[in-house]
Amino acid sequence: MTEAIRVNFGRPLPVFPLPDAVLLPHAIQPLHIFESRYRQMIDECLDGSGQIAIASFEGAGWRDDYDGHPSLRRAVCVGQIVQHEALEDGRHDILLQGICRARIVRIIEPQNGRTYRQVDLAPLEAVSSSPPPMKDIRDELRQMLTNPRLSRLRAVDTVMEWFDRDDVSTHSLLEFIGFALLKDCELKYRLLAEANPIRRAGIIKDELASIDRLVRRAQRQPYEAWPKGMAWN
Template sequence: MSDGQSISVNFSREMPLFPLDAVVLLPQQVLPLHIFEPRYCQMINRCLDGSGQLAVAVVRDGVADLSGNPPLKPAVCVAQIVQHESLPDGRYNILLQGVCRARIVREEPPSQDRLYRCALLEPIGEPNPESEHLYGLREWLEAELSEGPLHHFAVAEHVVEYVRNEEVPNSAVLELVSFALLTDPALRYRLLAEGDLDQRAFLVRSELQELARLISLAEHQRPEMWPKGCSWN
């Protein structure tokens, strides 16, 4: 994980839109993708000739679309192509890293020579790595992931290393925890769309506290206490 905030983004230019249905990319997160649709192969080809950046968008739920360009939610994650492999048939394997939050201001449909959508974006929120809420969250995370119920997460040991590393900014720790421990797409989109760092810290801690409560409850449940036909697996 690198400091995505060190990557500059030119918000005065339109950004290619790469929509995903059930995946929400967050800043700092790394996402591997296999690109095979001709329109998105064209997008990646042009991105690699330029800044290497695109906006990962989220498809709006429950909206029927027959055009192949489904409506998108307003919040997006600007991403950088950090690795790519060009395949002989024109497809790509790419590795994206989330850079920052942004909002769609104006969307441009595909054109005669551009098969994909673009959008003019504006940044969401301002980073505040020294937030008091983040210091408290960092201390709580270290305790919960080391000895508390959250140590059951498969990635707990890896996350604790970043939490303890004082060279990793508080804001980056919050992003890491968000994408490493929280998997619900609706919650992840709320975190993507939320520009206030303290509010994101509150959302993350509230969700993890509830998960810790459920894990602790499961640890103390005996098989005879389970509902018939159910277990905590």
């Protein structure tokens, strides 16, 4: 794995809320930045640490207050800009890599020419502690993902490449599985907001078991009767 990137929790970070995406640690998220306030955010971020807190909106009311001060959910993922391309009219294409979980302590509204919000953060997980090895969980997940049904799901082949790598901890593997295989944003937010990796593993195993049952039922039905959106190749 790449060298660990540190976050200075003593300083505020810019916050970028997304309506239909949740970033998890280790995952890579491409983003196209076009709003003027977030173009300013990227310009200033590139002159600093290159780190952004990726948040999600609280409830549905954000649509009516998008240009104002919509409520944000407390759990965020701190992301690092790892690739950047400046486009015409000040727009940006970036790749953001998730670094760590955090929670919002305070929202700092725009002021003094800054048009985007910032947040004071606290880590959700102990910064100095190493995650448990969780070998049994790793073996159980491998067994689940190599069964004839789940092994045909999209992205499983990519995920399985990480299992045999000694430099990929089970803690990191959980993040890869959550980001690559679990598509529901609410479920991903549960993973983001859960500080305990063993409980995160439980969430993932429960969802994989649910997908397995759904695929089993779908296989018994004619193609026309499959649940909408079901595909595994």
